[in-house]
Amino acid sequence: MKSKTAQEKLYNRYYRLFIIPMIFLLYYLLSYLVNPFSPYWSSLSSSNLKELLVEGTIMMCNCWLITELSLILARWMDQLIPWxxxxxxxxxxxxxxxxxxxxxVLSILFLLVLPLIFGREVVEPAVTTVEKIDEWQFVFVCVMLSILISAVHTGNYFLKRWKTSMLEASQLKLNAAKLKEIAMQAQLQSLKLQLDPHFMFNNFSTLSALITEDSRTALSFLENLSRVYRYMIINLNNDIITLKEEIKFIQAYIYLIKIRHGDHVDIDIQIPENIMSMGIPPITLQLLIENAIKHNVASGAQPLHIRIYQEGAGTITVSNNIQLISYNIPSTKLGLENIRNRYLILSDHTLEIRKEAGAFLVTLPLLEFKK
Structure with a gap:
C-alpha cells in the first residue's frame, strides 16, 4: 500500500509539471485565437523583459491556481456525484x-493581487468597449481552461477505470482458468485412481487360484504383478506418456495374461517405430485388453484375438473378435468411460468405438507428448 501511494504521489507531481505549463501556453493561444486584434498583444510586444517576467509570473500563478482548484473540484465531485x-x-x-x-479566483486577482503589485491607481476598471471586451475575453479564456482541465481529468479518470476493469477482467479470466485447471486435474486424478481396482480385481482371483494349484507359478505371477503395479503407481502422476512406454508396459503385462489364460488369448502388437514418441494416457491399452478379456469368451475352441495397430494417421486401434460370454459379469463400468473422460480432459479429441465384421474396435487419438 505504501509503495502504491508513493507511486501515485510521483505520478501526480509529474502530472502537474506537465499540465500547468500546458495550461499557461494554452491561455495565450486561446486568447490570441479569440481576439488576435486586441491591443493587449501590441502592448505585450512592446514590454521590456521585467514587465514580461512579471506578466508571465502572474499568469503562471493564475493558471496554477485554476488548475489546482479545478482538479480538487473534479476529485471532490468524483466522490460526491460519480460519472x-x-x-x-x-x-x-x-x-x-x-x-x-x-x-x-479572478475576483481575488483583480481586487487583491493586482492592486497589491501595481497599486490601485494602475488597476482601474475598464472604461472603453475594447477594454471591457479584453476583460471578458480574459474571463472566458479562464473558464475554458478550467473546463479543459476538468475534461482532461475526466478522460484520465475513465482511462484508469477502463485499465482497472480490463486488468480485473483479465485476472478473473486467469483465476477462472486456474480453477478450471485445478478442477480438471482433480477429476483426472480421480479417474486415474479408478484404474487400480479395475486392474486388481481381475488379477487377485487368478493369484488366489494359483496359490493352491502351483505355488512356484504363483510366486512368478506375483513378482510380475508387482512390477506391473509399480509401473502403474509411477505413472499415476503422469497425464500422458509416450506410446513406447505404454507398449513396453503392455509387453510386460502380457506375461500375466499368458499365466491367466494361456494360449486362449492372443495379443498381437503392430506399431511402427515412427509414432512411438507420440503420447497416450497411461494404462489405456491395458484397460482395453482387460475389457476385451472380461466380456468375451477365451478358450481353446474359441481363442480371443486382440490386435493393437496403427489404422490411420495419428491414431491407433485396439480390436478384438466378438464372442460375448452368455452370462452377466459384475462390472465397475470404469473401462471405456474412464478412457473417454481422460481424453476429454486432456485434449479436444475422443476415442471412436465401433463394431464391424464381427470385431469390436476402439480407435485412440495419439496426443502430443511434452517432457
Whole structure:
C-alpha cells in the first residue's frame, strides 16, 4: 500500500509539471485565437523583459491556481456525484461549480493581487468597449481552461477505470482458468485412481487360484504383478506418456495374461517405430485388453484375438473378435468411460468405438507428448 501511494504521489507531481505549463501556453493561444486584434498583444510586444517576467509570473500563478482548484473540484465531485451514476447531474453541477471557482479566483486577482503589485491607481476598471471586451475575453479564456482541465481529468479518470476493469477482467479470466485447471486435474486424478481396482480385481482371483494349484507359478505371477503395479503407481502422476512406454508396459503385462489364460488369448502388437514418441494416457491399452478379456469368451475352441495397430494417421486401434460370454459379469463400468473422460480432459479429441465384421474396435487419438 505504501509503495502504491508513493507511486501515485510521483505520478501526480509529474502530472502537474506537465499540465500547468500546458495550461499557461494554452491561455495565450486561446486568447490570441479569440481576439488576435486586441491591443493587449501590441502592448505585450512592446514590454521590456521585467514587465514580461512579471506578466508571465502572474499568469503562471493564475493558471496554477485554476488548475489546482479545478482538479480538487473534479476529485471532490468524483466522490460526491460519480460519472457512472448520474452523468447529466454531474456535468451540470460541475460546470456551475467551475464557473463559481473561476469568478472567485479572478475576483481575488483583480481586487487583491493586482492592486497589491501595481497599486490601485494602475488597476482601474475598464472604461472603453475594447477594454471591457479584453476583460471578458480574459474571463472566458479562464473558464475554458478550467473546463479543459476538468475534461482532461475526466478522460484520465475513465482511462484508469477502463485499465482497472480490463486488468480485473483479465485476472478473473486467469483465476477462472486456474480453477478450471485445478478442477480438471482433480477429476483426472480421480479417474486415474479408478484404474487400480479395475486392474486388481481381475488379477487377485487368478493369484488366489494359483496359490493352491502351483505355488512356484504363483510366486512368478506375483513378482510380475508387482512390477506391473509399480509401473502403474509411477505413472499415476503422469497425464500422458509416450506410446513406447505404454507398449513396453503392455509387453510386460502380457506375461500375466499368458499365466491367466494361456494360449486362449492372443495379443498381437503392430506399431511402427515412427509414432512411438507420440503420447497416450497411461494404462489405456491395458484397460482395453482387460475389457476385451472380461466380456468375451477365451478358450481353446474359441481363442480371443486382440490386435493393437496403427489404422490411420495419428491414431491407433485396439480390436478384438466378438464372442460375448452368455452370462452377466459384475462390472465397475470404469473401462471405456474412464478412457473417454481422460481424453476429454486432456485434449479436444475422443476415442471412436465401433463394431464391424464381427470385431469390436476402439480407435485412440495419439496426443502430443511434452517432457
Amino acid at each position: 457512472e451514476k448520474r452523468p447529466l447531474g454531474r456535468f451540470v453541477v460541475q460546470l456551475c461549480c467551475q464557473l463559481i471557482v473561476v469568478f472567485v
